Amino acid sequence: MLAKITSGAVIGVDGLLIEVEVDVALGLPTFTTVGLPEGAVKESKERVKAAIKNNGYEFPNRRITVNLAPADVKKGGAGYDLPIALGLLAATGLLPPECLEHHCVVGELSLDGQVRPTPGILPMVIAAKQAGRHTVLLPRANLAEAAVVDGIRLIGVEALGEAVDILTGSRPAPEGPPTDNPHMLSDRYAVDFCEVKGQEHAKRALEIAAAGHHNILLQGPPGSGKTMLARRLPTILPALTFPEALETTKIYSVMGLLPPQSGLISERPFRAPHHTVSDAGLIGGGQIPRPGEVSLAHNGVLFLDELPEFKKNVLEVLRQPLEDHTVTIARASHSLRFPSRFMLVAAMNPCPCGYYPGDPHHACSCNPVQLQRYRHRLSGPLLDRIDLHLEVPAVRYSDLVTPAAGERSEVIRQRVAAAHQIQRQRYQRRQTACYNSQMTAADLKRHCAIDHPAEQLMQQAVDHLGLSGRAYHRILKIARTIADLAGSETLKSEHLAEAIQYRRLAPRQ
Ligand SMILES: Nc1ncnc2c1ncn2[C@@H]1O[C@H](COP(=O)(O)OP(=O)(O)OP(=O)(O)O)[C@@H](O)[C@H]1O
Numbered sequence: 019m020l021a022k023i024t025s026g027a028v029i030g031v032d033g034l035l036i037e038v039e040v041d042v043a044l045g046l047p048t049f050t051t052v053g054l055p056e057g058a059v060k061e062s063k064e065r066v067k068a069a070i071k072n073n074g075y076e077f078p079n080r081r082i083t084v085n086l087a088p089a090d091v092k093k094g095g096a097g098y099d100l101p102i103a104l105g106l107l108a109a110t111g112l113l114p115p116e117c118l119e120h121h122c123v124v125g126e127l128s129l130d131g132q133v134r135p136t137p138g139i140l141p142m143v144i145a146a147k148q149a150g151r152h153t154v155l156l157p158r159a160n161l162a163e164a165a166v167v168d169g170i171r172l173i174g175v176e177a178l179g180e181a182v183d184i185l186t187g188s189r190p191a192p193e194g195p196p197t198d199n200p201h202m203l204s205d206r207y208a209v210d211f212c213e214v215k216g217q218e219h220a221k222r223a224l225e226i227a228a229a230g231h232h233n234i235l236l237q238g239p240p241g242s243g244k245t246m247l248a249r250r251l252p253t254i255l256p257a258l259t260f261p262e263a264l265e266t267t268k269i270y271s272v273m274g275l276l277p278p279q280s281g282l283i284s285e286r287p288f289r290a291p292h293h294t295v296s297d298a299g300l301i302g303g304g305q306i307p308r309p310g311e312v313s314l315a316h317n318g319v320l321f322l323d324e325l326p327e328f329k330k331n332v333l334e335v336l337r338q339p340l341e342d343h344t345v346t347i348a349r350a351s352h353s354l355r356f357p358s359r360f361m362l363v364a365a366m367n368p369c370p371c372g373y374y375p376g377d378p379h380h381a382c383s384c385n386p387v388q389l390q391r392y393r394h395r396l397s398g399p400l401l402d403r404i405d406l407h408l409e410v411p412a413v414r415y416s417d418l419v420t421p422a423a424g425e426r427s428e429v430i431r432q433r434v435a436a437a438h439q440i441q442r443q444r445y446q447r448r449q450t451a452c453y454n455s456q457m458t459a460a461d462l463k464r465h466c467a468i469d470h471p472a473e474q475l476m477q478q479a480v481d482h483l484g485l486s487g488r489a490y491h492r493i494l495k496i497a498r499t500i501a502d503l504a505g506s507e508t509l510k511s512e513h514l515a516e517a518i519q520y521r522r523l524a525p526r527q
């Protein structure tokens with residue numbers, strides 16, 4: 019007998035409905051799965067067999083064939099366990115086949131028949147809704163995440179037996195969870211800018227970075243607060259909009275990184291991969307491609323601490339997401355795109371020992387060769403994509419012990435939001451959100467006209483500091499953001515003078 023049941027797969031970060039066909043025929047007992055099963059799907063039969071037996075149902079000792087269609091998509095993960103088990107029970111007459119109609123079923127089974135949380139539920143529920151299914155049967159632990167999608171009935175189950183009872187009507191389906199209210203997005207974070215004492219210059223630079231979406235490099239001795247500052251950058255960015263939160267939550271869902279019972283991700287993500295991360299770990303990849311750190315940082319902040327310690331090839335692959343805000347992963351048959359719009363914050367010590375060029379209390383112990391090697395590890399093209407370069411000096415004792423609290427993130431966030439609003443209006447004819455950091459040469463010409471005193475200042479800077487054309491453009495972009503923060507339409511010398519301070523710290527301009 020043949021039974022059909024709908025389940026779901028994840029392609030990139032999008033859901034795709036999969037037809038699971040289970041055929042039970044006379045013949046020698048075998049269990050074959052076809053339709054490009056990979057890894058965990060191949061092992062599904064062992065879990066399904068044990069779960070069925072341990073829940074007191076009879077496992078058919080016949081020729082079992084499971085087909086996962088469409089056949090040209092590689093299928094991974096353990097989410098097909100529950101649909102395969104229910105399909106088997108339907109094919110052997112233990113479950114009326116019509117009770118599976120209009121349902122979409124996903125869930126991993128443990129050997130005792132428990133339904134375990136499964137990655138990628140959110141995109142699958144979105145796909146089920148778009149395809150007009152009216153019910154999704156899923157692991158109870160994933161209910162909160164699925165409830166982000168409204169207008170579809172959700173049944174959360176904890177065990178195979180419970181799913182069978184609900185489908186046959188011998189047990190009522192539990193009440194679905196309330197769907198997440200899209201207006202409940204919070205902008206509360208565990209950390210706040212007011213905890214950073216002193217360092218006014220660094221705080222100002224981070225505000226400018228947030229306002230114009232400029233990537234930023236922090237350079238300073240150990241303990242100067244670079245990590246502390248970077249961690250607080252998401253707190254001064256405007257709260258996520260509902261579509262942004264949905265995009266980010268989908269990525270965490272696919273990676274199985276949503277905390278249990280959590281719905282929509284409402285905080286901007288902060289990702290800080292270790293410098294030993296591989297290029298696939300950073301930008302994504304694998305047999306069945308999965309997103310990497312740059313996508314987990316989507317709509318948030320990617321923090322690369324100890325930048326020169328990262329492998330060169332790893333930093334090289336960062337260029338595409340920094341430029342295009344997406345990662346494209348090409349496979350023989352198709353290519354996938356993962357969203358990766360993030361702000362990059364990089365941190366480094368000025369030299370291997372950390373105390374160059376002569377901290378008043380610590381002597382630098384590096385020799386010139388070590389120094390040069392350290393700096394050469396940073397690729398020019400990557401540094402060119404970082405608009406703001408900032409020196410973070412050691413924090414002063416008097417600042418550290420002052421009882422006065424600094425400005426709260428909430429207050430800074432309002433100024434940043436106002437600057438974003440100005441940019442939205444300026445670039446409104448663009449398709450995608452555009453910030454000052456993304457200005458093209460034509461935009462620079464149009465929006466960064468400078469008056470005569472400012473022109474003279476720039477000329478001096480170019481002549482005396484030996485700035486390159488590229489550095490010149492970077493300064494204009496930052497000056498535009500500084501002017502936007504000040505609510506000024508024109509670029510004035512004071513805006514340029516401040517922007518010039520954030521020029522490149524590395525030896526080459
Ligand atoms: N400006 C500051 N205000 C309050 N506390 C500070 C400040 N700067 C540093 N600290 C304290 O010092 C600790 C170390 O700072 P942090 O880890 O950010 O330094 P770092 O510059 O990242 O150092 P490293 O180069 O070793 O990574 C912080 O956790 C914090 O407790």
Ligand SMILES: [Mg+2]
Nearest residue numbers: 244245323365
């Ligand atoms: Mg640090």
